[in-house]
Amino acid sequence: MSMTRTAGVMLLSSLLIAFGFNQLLIPHKMISGGVSGITMIIGYATALNIGWLYFILNVPILIWGWRVLGVRFVGWSMFSVVATTIALQLIPIKPIVTDLTLGAVFGGVVVGFGSGLSFRAGSSTGGFDIIATILTRRRDLSIGMLIFVMNGAVIVALGLLTKNWDIALFSLLSIFTTGKIIDLIHIQHAKVTAFIVTSQTEALRLALLPLHRGITVIRTRGGYTDSEYDMLMTVTTRFELTQLRKIISSIDPKAFVNIVETVGTMGEFRKPII
Numbered sequence: 001m002s003m004t005r006t007a008g009v010m011l012l013s014s015l016l017i018a019f020g021f022n023q024l025l026i027p028h029k030m031i032s033g034g035v036s037g038i039t040m041i042i043g044y045a046t047a048l049n050i051g052w053l054y055f056i057l058n059v060p061i062l063i064w065g066w067r068v069l070g071v072r073f074v075g076w077s078m079f080s081v082v083a084t085t086i087a088l089q090l091i092p093i094k095p096i097v098t099d100l101t102l103g104a105v106f107g108g109v110v111v112g113f114g115s116g117l118s119f120r121a122g123s124s125t126g127g128f129d130i131i132a133t134i135l136t137r138r139r140d141l142s143i144g145m146l147i148f149v150m151n152g153a154v155i156v157a158l159g160l161l162t163k164n165w166d167i168a169l170f171s172l173l174s175i176f177t178t179g180k181i182i183d184l185i186h187i188q189h190a191k192v193t194a195f196i197v198t199s200q201t202e203a204l205r206l207a208l209l210p211l212h213r214g215i216t217v218i219r220t221r222g223g224y225t226d227s228e229y230d231m232l233m234t235v236t237t238r239f240e241l242t243q244l245r246k247i248i249s250s251i252d253p254k255a256f257v258n259i260v261e262t263v264g265t266m267g268e269f270r271k272p273i274i
Contacts, residue, residue, distance in 0.1 A: 009121045016114030017125060018051075018087030024107030025174060025222065026050065027095035029167055031158055033151035033175040035127030041158055046063055050090030055081060058126045065130040070210050076123030077130060084125065104170040108177025115178065116185030121242065151175050181215050191262040193235050196248060198255040201230040207247045208232070211240060235262055 021032060021040075029044055031037040035057050043050035058081045065074040096105050118125050124133070155175070159168035198204050198219060208215055215262050216233040236244055243257070248255055 005122050006076065006123075007079070009117055010076060010123060013114040013117040013121070013125070014080055014083035014087050015091075016117070017084050017111050018091050020107045020110035020114065021050070022088060022091045022093045023096045024103045025171075026093050026184055028100055028103045028170075029153065029162075029164075030100075030107065030171045030174060032105060032107070032123075032171075033128065033154065033178060034125075037151065037154040037158070037171070037175075041154070041161065045161070049089075050086050054088065055085040061130050062076060062126060063076040065134065065212055068134050069130070076118075076121065077126045080118055087139065100166075102171050104174040105177055108174040109121060109181055111174075112178035112181025113185065116182045119182065120185060148179065184245075191235055191237055192241060193233065193260050193262045194244060194253050195258040195260075196232040196234075197229050197230065198248075198252045200252040200255070201232070204232060204248065204251045204255070207251050208234060208244070211236060211244065211247075213240075 017036075021036065025032055026040065026043075031040040039050050039053035039057055042048065042053055061073055062078050062081065065077065095103070097106070115125050115129075124130060131150070143217055152172075155168050155172050157164045158171060162168070196204065201217065205215055205217065211234075213234050213236050218231045218233060219228065220231045221228050234244075245257075248257060
């Protein structure tokens, strides 16, 4: 995907997320998942601007992600956070539905669709997505499960602070819907194996190391050409597949790549982060 197209997708993603927040969730005092949910709780309690709070709370997470995950992934996440912050200022906070159930369900659908587009473009919406990605590179855990646990903690905090468990549970319904829509658009934790036949072995091997996944170099011989090449084999998640494709295309556009679904793995799946 070209940079122009990626930027367009990220802008659409940000607009959808901001629309879901300002016209479906925030007017009913509901929250979304992740850092945005924390900013909404703070905003409801203090009357501070939720959009700017969203930006401020994401800054340290983005810096952490930049150091651990690199500019390829976090760079577009930064773009997403800035675009969403601006969109939150431009889209008025005005309910388009009066029913809480409709607000929760369709708020989840809109936010989930926006977030899913971001994942498909090889980025994220910042916040818990980056934290979960960092943690899964240290432990072989499900990104979806980590985000669910962190979101659950935010929902409990909302219920305890407001004493309004109806709103808290409607918010949980919205977060659940968001997760389902994201799964429809982008499967986060399913593993895939990439077999890469290339003539740029060393350059590609070095470029893939920042993904923190194991790489095996296998000597191969073409059955038709009788030419010898190296094949790199690596197992990664669908969450990181777009980034893997971009790296391969930038180093060796002529590389032959076979990507297959992986049923399971044993042994060391990740390369430790020092």
